[in-house]
Amino acid sequence: NAGVTQTPKFQVLKTGQSMTLQCAQDMNHEYMSWYRQDPGMGLRLIHYSVGAGITDQGEVPNGYNVSRSTTEDFPLRLLSAAPSQTSVYFCASTGQGPNYGYTFGSGTRLTVV
């Protein structure tokens, strides 16, 4: 049981480049989320999904797109990378309803130069 798998683990981008951070879970979880964590800070919600085909914005959605075509996958797209997007990105998933705990991936460390 792999849980939540994020790829890549590390990435360096140049300003203006685009890329997709991958997130996959094998637990048949309905809910999936993307967070970013800047150095010394807490986690901030970027986008989330309550099921395939349904996504919504979190606290800091600007500069990011998501889609949820399958239950398993929830990719995060950076449209035009900026240095302010340098951060560690975490994907998480959970079952439907509040009586489930979230499972987090190990993170993607992104540097934009």
Added chain:
Amino acid sequence: DAKTTQPNSMESNEEEPVHLPCNHSTISGTDYIHWYRQLPSQGPEYVIHGLTSNVNNRMASLAIAEDRKSSTLILHRATLRDAAVYYCILRGLGGANSKLTFGKGITLSVRP
């Protein structure tokens, strides 16, 4: 979103119990109380959750006040590996209410 209030930091001695408090005075009847922790350079890790009754698992215990306006995460014997940031978060019922909103958490230091 219903909010939680936690102290910024706490210190503990190794092998002693640790009680981490959390206030959530605006909790609604359907909000679950969740605790997560984040070890240095790692992603958050689920610890425990509860609704009304006290809960125990292999990692910790969760004591919930009768009025549900506060809760306490109990680590029965702190180890050096328990040094982390602990987050108390309310998770609601359905849709947008079911997302997790992280605060600053409590930074727990464990002295050898």
